[in-house]
Amino acid sequence: MIGGMTAIAGQTRDETQPIRCPACAAAMEPVPFGGVTVERCTACRGLWFDAREQERLRDLPGAEAIDLGVPPAGPAAVVPPAKRQCPVCHTAMIGMADHRQPHLHFESCTVCYGAFFDAGEFRDYKEVTLAESVRRLFGLRKK
Numbered sequence: 001m002i003g004g005m006t007a008i009a010g011q012t013r014d015e016t017q018p019i020r021c022p023a024c025a026a027a028m029e030p031v032p033f034g035g036v037t038v039e040r041c042t043a044c045r046g047l048w049f050d051a052r053e054q055e056r057l058r059d060l061p062g063a064e065a066i067d068l069g070v071p072p073a074g075p076a077a078v079v080p081p082a083k084r085q086c087p088v089c090h091t092a093m094i095g096m097a098d099h100r101q102p103h104l105h106f107e108s109c110t111v112c113y114g115a116f117f118d119a120g121e122f123r124d125y126k127e128v129t130l131a132e133s134v135r136r137l138f139g140l141r142k143k
């Protein structure tokens with residue numbers, strides 16, 4: 001890491017350059033938390049994580065505060081998940097599921113490893129892990 005730049009798979013993203021939300025194309029704003037800066041959409045409140053930042057934040061207590069949930073007005077006009085492009089390198093993103101949380105889907109870029117979570121999904125990603133481990137323990141897995 002070199003002040004303000006995040007190293008990503010052979011390229012760097014200048015974090016001072018604003019990016020556009022892959023779901024609704026609105027501007028995203030930087031949200032610093034625990035030494036990591038994520039981008040949050042000012043319209044649909046989706047969250048963008050540069051290379052694996054979501055994994056670092058998942059383990060940080062209180063990090064769910066960055067996810068404000070779905071806006072009261074409901075999500076803005078949203079690009080379907082299958083058509084979303086990486087806002088950093090413009091590659092088509094692929095749907096990902098965490099093996100510990102099979103119900104949860106987020107989009108990830110196979111080039112820069114960035115990830116996009118719809119509003120509310122990060123909170124889920126962070127909080128449901130424990131509940132699902134317990135459920136698995138008792139053999140009561142969700143679908």
Ligand SMILES: [Zn+2]
Pocket residue numbers: 021022023024025026041042043044045046
């Ligand atoms: Zn958005």
Ligand SMILES: [Zn+2]
Pocket residue numbers: 086087088089090091109110111112113114
């Ligand atoms: Zn990318």
